[in-house]
Amino acid sequence: MKIILCFVIIASVxxxxxxxKNYLGYKLYKAVPTSEDHVNxxxxxxxxxxxxxxxxxxxxxxxxxxxxxxxNEESFLSQLKESKLEAKSIFEDLQQIIDxxxxxxxxxxxxxxxxxHSMTWDRYYDLEAINTWLDELAAAYPKVVTTVVxxxxxxxxxxxxxxxxxxxxxxxxxxxxxxxTLHAREWISPATITWIVKEFLTSTDSDVRAFAENLEWxxxxxxxxxxxVYTFTDHRLWRKNRSQANFTTCATNVNDDMSNGVxxxxxxxxxxxTVGASNDPCSNTFAGPSAASEPETRAIQQYMTNLSNHGEIxxxxxxHSYTQxxxxxxxxxxxxxxxxxxxxxxxxxxAIRSAEKVSQRYGTHYRVGISAEVxxxxxxxxxxxxxxxxxxxxxxxxxxxxxxxxxxxxxxxxIIPNNLEVMDGLIEMDKTTxxxxxxxxxxxxSTILQSVIVVLLGLxxxxxx
Ligand SMILES: *[C@@H]1O[C@H](CO)[C@@H](O)[C@H](O)[C@H]1NC(C)=O
Ligand SMILES: *[C@@H]1O[C@H](CO)[C@@H](O)[C@H](O)[C@H]1NC(C)=O
Ligand SMILES: *[C@@H]1O[C@H](CO)[C@@H](O)[C@H](O)[C@H]1NC(C)=O
Ligand SMILES: *[C@@H]1O[C@H](CO)[C@@H](O)[C@H](O)[C@H]1NC(C)=O
Ligand SMILES: [Zn+2]
Numbered sequence: 001m002k003i004i005l006c007f008v009i010i011a012s013v014x015x016x017x018x019x020x021k022n023y024l025g026y027k028l029y030k031a032v033p034t035s036e037d038h039v040n041x042x043x044x045x046x047x048x049x050x051x052x053x054x055x056x057x058x059x060x061x062x063x064x065x066x067x068x069x070x071x072n073e074e075s076f077l078s079q080l081k082e083s084k085l086e087a088k089s090i091f092e093d094l095q096q097i098i099d100x101x102x103x104x105x106x107x108x109x110x111x112x113x114x115x116x117h118s119m120t121w122d123r124y125y126d127l128e129a130i131n132t133w134l135d136e137l138a139a140a141y142p143k144v145v146t147t148v149v150x151x152x153x154x155x156x157x158x159x160x161x162x163x164x165x166x167x168x169x170x171x172x173x174x175x176x177x178x179x180x181t182l183h184a185r186e187w188i189s190p191a192t193i194t195w196i197v198k199e200f201l202t203s204t205d206s207d208v209r210a211f212a213e214n215l216e217w218x219x220x221x222x223x224x225x226x227x228x229v230y231t232f233t234d235h236r237l238w239r240k241n242r243s244q245a246n247f248t249t250c251a252t253n254v255n256d257d258m259s260n261g262v263x264x265x266x267x268x269x270x271x272x273x274t275v276g277a278s279n280d281p282c283s284n285t286f287a288g289p290s291a292a293s294e295p296e297t298r299a300i301q302q303y304m305t306n307l308s309n310h311g312e313i314x315x316x317x318x319x320h321s322y323t324q325x326x327x328x329x330x331x332x333x334x335x336x337x338x339x340x341x342x343x344x345x346x347x348x349x350x351a352i353r354s355a356e357k358v359s360q361r362y363g364t365h366y367r368v369g370i371s372a373e374v375x376x377x378x379x380x381x382x383x384x385x386x387x388x389x390x391x392x393x394x395x396x397x398x399x400x401x402x403x404x405x406x407x408x409x410x411x412x413x414x415i416i417p418n419n420l421e422v423m424d425g426l427i428e429m430d431k432t433t434x435x436x437x438x439x440x441x442x443x444x445x446s447t448i449l450q451s452v453i454v455v456l457l458g459l460x461x462x463x464x465x
Contacts, residue, residue: 021235023094025070030404031080031087033060038085042066049250050076052237054407056285057276057376065404067094067237090405098236101409102187114416116198121415124187126232127157130194130221134162141201143168148218151299153226159299161220164200166213167442173311174439176215177304177392179318182264182296182382184227184238185408188400188418189319193221195419196426208423211430214442215314218307224264224296237408239263239284250282262288265320266378267297268385271332276371276378287380300382301389308390314439316386316395317426322407323375324366325399326351326425329387331371332379341387347394350432357428361421364401371397393438394429398422 029051033039042064045051050072054065066087068076080087091097102124114121117136118129125133138147144166150159180193197219200212222228230238238261250260260281266273272291273279280286292298307313328348329341341347348368355366367374371381387395401410401418410418434440 020233021237023067023098023236026067026094027073027089028054028091028094028097029066029068029076029087030090031064031066031085032062033058033064033085035060037083041079041083041085045076045079050079053284054237054404057378059376063404065090065407094409097406097409100411101406102412116202119194119198121191121195121419123412124191124415125194127222127225127229130190131158131160133194134160134221137162137197137201144201150220150223150303151295153224153295155226155229157225157229159220159223159225159296161218162197164197164212164217164219167216170442174215175307175311175313176217176315177307177313177317177386178217178219178221179223179300179316179382180221181228182223182318183320184224184231185236186319186321186400187231187408188321188410188415190221190228191415192319192400192419192422193219195415196423199423205427207427207431210441211427214439216311218303223300227261227264260286262286262294264294264296265318265382266380267292267294268380268382269297269301270380270385270388271330272380274379275332275334276376277380285378291380297382301385304386304390308392312439313386313390313392314394314433315429316383316390316392318381318383318395318397319400320397321400321410322402322404323399324364324401324403325374325397326355326366326368327371327374327383327397327399328369329384329395331381331384331397332377333370333372334377342391343393346436346438347396350394350429350436351396353432354425354429358421358425361424362417364418364421366425375399394433 031038031042033042039058039060042053042058045066046053051066051068054067055062058064066076077087103122105123117133117140119125119133134147137145144164146163146165148161148163150161152158178193178196180189183189199208200217203209203212227238263277263283263285266277266285266287269291273287276285277287278285288294288297292301304313304316328344328351330339333339351368355368358364358366371378381397383395383397386392400422401414406414
């Protein structure tokens with residue numbers, strides 16, 4: 001009996017230790033290559049697995065973030081020294097940053113009491129909590145909110161979202177779509193989208209009401225559910241889905257569970273694998289074995305195709321982190337592949353005005369442009385595919401906070417400031433889109449006033465109860 005008990009304890013301890021990848025003693029370095037030789041050295045370091053890179057693609061002058069384990073540090077530093085590339089250590093122990101990013105529920109910041117049903121924005125929530133919250137909203141707003149399942153992942157998780165429709169009777173639909181967490185480790189993405197939903201359902205600001213009510217909204221906080229769960233259970237910094245396609249053993253040894261994963265934002269069936277994507281399963285930008293090989297990709301493509309047959313898609317917003325950007329289609333454009341989106345100039349203007357508005361609250365600076373200008377050329381991304389196949393009027397990839405200080409490990413205390421400034425930007429986006437004539441408010445001011453009263457009544461009732 002004693003022996004069995006002992007065995008059980010050891011087994012469970014061993015299990016928890018093996019499960020979550022530990023970054024104890026890992027340092028995060030910042031390096032800026034100043035020559036092609038430097039870039040090549042970094043590529044060599046990346047391919048050998050001596051460093052794990054936060055930056056997918058880099059050129060001379062780019063700010064590159066590299067995680068280095070205690071074991072590899074000496075080799076890393078000596079290779080850099082040999083090539084006269086300087087690197088600065090930003091964090092001395094990444095595990096500590098990971099541990100403090102998301103305070104447990106029982107150490108909530110008492111000052112931030114902002115909550116809506118079971119959701120708050122003083123910490124990051126896992127998939128189950130987010131999906132439960134969506135169900136709560138559908139139950140609380142049965143006339144407006146319905147849950148939708150777009151598809152299922154291979155690990156059999158639902159890709160779940162909600163439709164928010166204040167005018168189900170209307171036939172001439174204007175549609176908006178919010179896409180979250182295509183990349184698993186970008187936790188600020190679902191935390192932003194859940195806030196936008198809360199604003200849609202509770203705000204009494206007339207601009208927010210118009211934004212919420214003039215469109216039929218389709219909102220999916222986590223389109224890569226397997227990957228997102230994996231960042232909570234196994235590997236905080238996992239980016240891709242959990243695909244086993246083209247499984248191979250990689251130098252970084254992150255694939256000891258038979259999955260290299262596919263970068264879903266390189267897998268869409270539009271100029272697939274032409275630029276800024278990799279056919280190497282070990283790469284963080286592995287585009288998959290073929291275009292739309294992944295079920296998540298196909299689910300979004302089918303869903304958007306269906307939506308575009310039922311109405312006019314005004315907004316497709318894909319939320320990522322980090323680097324503070326509004327990216328305008330198309331992303332594969334390089335000097336020899338010119339394809340300008342038909343309303344590029346208008347989208348650019350809309351993005352510029354949004355970014356300007358974002359900066360007004362706290363001075364957070366977002367840059368605007370096509371990917372080749374502000375990031376790097378890439379292909380197979382969701383928002384480009386949607387722009388091309390549905391001609392969505394405004395299709396953006398939005399890279400949220402920060403500029404790399406914490407990167408993917410953005411502390412939970414920044415969620416609300418991030419959300420407030422992003423919401424400012426989106427309202428400005430909507431005003432500009434309407435000003436440019438892409439659609440017109442349906443609700444006259446009287447209907448907006450009515451709905452403000454309805455919202456206030458709802459708040460009053462929930463306070464009284
Ligand atoms: C990722 O890849 C596998 C294999 O292609 C796919 O079947 C699986 O559903 C994907 N993961 C998710 C999140 O569904
Ligand atoms: C990946 O696997 C597919 C078949 O599943 C194959 O056609 C393709 O060549 C493989 N790609 C690589 C890079 O190994
Ligand atoms: C297609 O979209 C319409 C309108 O939103 C919806 O009623 C229908 O269920 C969708 N069909 C599929 C297969 O998703
Ligand atoms: C989609 O891309 C093709 C080229 O790949 C181009 O000819 C077409 O005009 C694009 N459509 C839109 C709506 O941008
Ligand atoms: Zn991303």
